[in-house]
Amino acid sequence: MDTPKPEGDPGPAPADPVLEPPIERLPPRPAPPPMSRVRTSRVWTARVLAVAADAVQVLFLPLFGEGFASPANDALDVMVGLVLVWLVGWHWAFLPSFAVELVPGLDIFPSWTTAVWFATRGRR
Secondary structure: OOOOOOOOOOOOOOOOOOOOOOOOOOOOOOOOOOOOHHHHHHHHHHHHHHHHHHHHHHHOHHHHOOHHHOHHHHHHHHHHHHHHHHHHOOOOOHHHHHHHHHOOOHHHOOHHHHHHHHHOOOOO
8 A cells, every 4th residue: 555655855844933922012111119217116125125125135144044934924925926016017027936935044145135136137
């Protein structure tokens, strides 16, 4: 059974040209408004509160040295955490900071200061 061979180039058929849609550019983002004095003061208040809370835990180490077994430590950490969230808003850096404060001996590490710095690092 001989099949007839086509004449000419036996290559694949030419593909249809691809029509791509025109590229639409988005308008540039508007410049962010300058930070208000209220917003700036909240960031600095949060930073001062975090440094003060860590300083209290280091200076009064015998009172706060027990970690999660110390009610004074727990009360301070809960209050500081709530006030910081109120001042600068929720940030994931506050969660590990709160967990570190529960571990005995690690609460002398300035975790609140580190968390607030991390949460507000782009602000003034």
